[in-house]
Amino acid sequence: MPELPEVETTRRGLIPWMLGATLADLIVREPRLRWPIPTDLTVLLRGRMVTDLARRGKYLIVSLEKGALIIHLGMSGSLRVVGPEVPPGPSEPFDLVLAGEPGVRVRMRDPRRFGALLYSEDPLSHPLIAPLGPEPLEAGFDGTYLHTRAHGRTIAIRDLLLNGHIVAGIGNIYANEALFEAGIHPGRAAGRIGADRYAALARALIAVLSQALEAGGTTLKDFARSDGRPGYFQQQLQVYGREGKPCPRCAVPITRLSGGGRSSYYCPRCQR
DNA sequence: AAGTTGACCTGAGGGC
C-alpha cells in the first residue's frame, strides 16, 4: 500500500507525538513480520528518547539517543496513535508505548505482515537503506538523472520506476499516474526514451507525489493516517484502478495490463 | 549484469 506520500503523511502525523518523547515500552503481539522483530528489542528500547523521525523512500527511521528503529509498512501497514483504552485488533503486531501518564502508543496495523520493525545502530548504512536511490522530492532528482540510469536498459519504464535503487519511494499507483501525466507507455523500454521525455517524467513524478501528499495520500483499502483519517488522493487518480473508464484527456477507455504480477493502467492513445 | 519469477501473508470481492 503505502508509497512515499502515505509514509510521509504518517511521519508528519507522528512527529508531534514522538519527537522528544521517551519510549516506555514495546509490546510485541506478533513478531512474524517480513523479518522477525528482534526478540531483545523491548529491553533495548526502554527509556530511550526519540531524537528524530525521518523518512527514506518508504522506510520510516525513528532515531533514538542511541541507535534507530527502521519501520516499513509493507503492502497493508499503517501506524496510528491510540490511547491505552483501545483494545488491539488481531492484525496489530506491535505497540510503541510512549512515556507519560496517558499511556499513548503508536500502534502498527499490518494484516498481510509484509511490514518490518528493525533496529540499527547506524540506519543510513543499513543494507535496506544504503542502496536506495535519490528522493524524488529533493535536489538531485531530475530527468537527466533518470535518463542516465536508464541508459541501455530494456526493462519496462514502469518497472524501472518501481526499483527503489533507482529512485526511492515510488510504488505502482504513482508510477502509473506519473507515466500517464508524461504521456509515456508503461511498457516502453527504459533505454528507448529520450532526454526530453525523461524531463517530463521527472516533473510528472514530482507533481503527482506533491499533490498526493497534499491530499494526505491515497486510501484504497487499508491506509489510514496516524489519527485514523483516510487519504483523499484516490479521488484524483487519472488511470490507476480505472480500467474501462474514459481517459480524462481523450475519453478512450483505460487499459489494464496484468500479466506478471502488478497491473499497469494506461491510456492506449495518449501514452506511447 | 540485467531481467524475470516466486515467495512471503491476509482479506476482499466476484462468479458460480
Add this chain to the structure above:
DNA sequence: TGCCCTCAGGTCAACT
C-alpha cells in the same frame, strides 16, 4: 450462503 479463484499499495532472493 458458501466455496473457490483472483487480486492487492512491496521487495528480496533465487533463478535464467
